[in-house]
Amino acid sequence: MLKCREVVEQADAYLASELTSWQRFQFNLHLAICGYCRRYLKALKMTQQISQQLTVSSQPSDNDISALVAMIQQDEKK
Numbered sequence: 001m002l003k004c005r006e007v008v009e010q011a012d013a014y015l016a017s018e019l020t021s022w023q024r025f026q027f028n029l030h031l032a033i034c035g036y037c038r039r040y041l042k043a044l045k046m047t048q049q050i051s052q053q054l055t056v057s058s059q060p061s062d063n064d065i066s067a068l069v070a071m072i073q074q075d076e077k078k
């Protein structure tokens with residue numbers, strides 16, 4: 001079983017689909033039982049998507065940022 005620290009270390013590779021199928025399996029297994037790592041991965045994914053968008057568009061407006069904050073807050077209520 002993976003430890004939370006190992007999940008955090010492999011998270012980038014996981015999102016980039018660079019893990020082997022066995023590593024992915026173990027990763028998903030950990031996510032299934034660990035809400036902390038699920039939240040971490042979700043936040044990481046969101047950050048990556050945003051930074052990708054930022055490289056194509058200009059600086060985010062205040063509206064974009066408050067929409068993002070609302071999205072994260074909504075997510076935490078679940």
Ligand SMILES: [Zn+2]
Nearest residue numbers: 004034036037
């Ligand atoms: Zn964990």
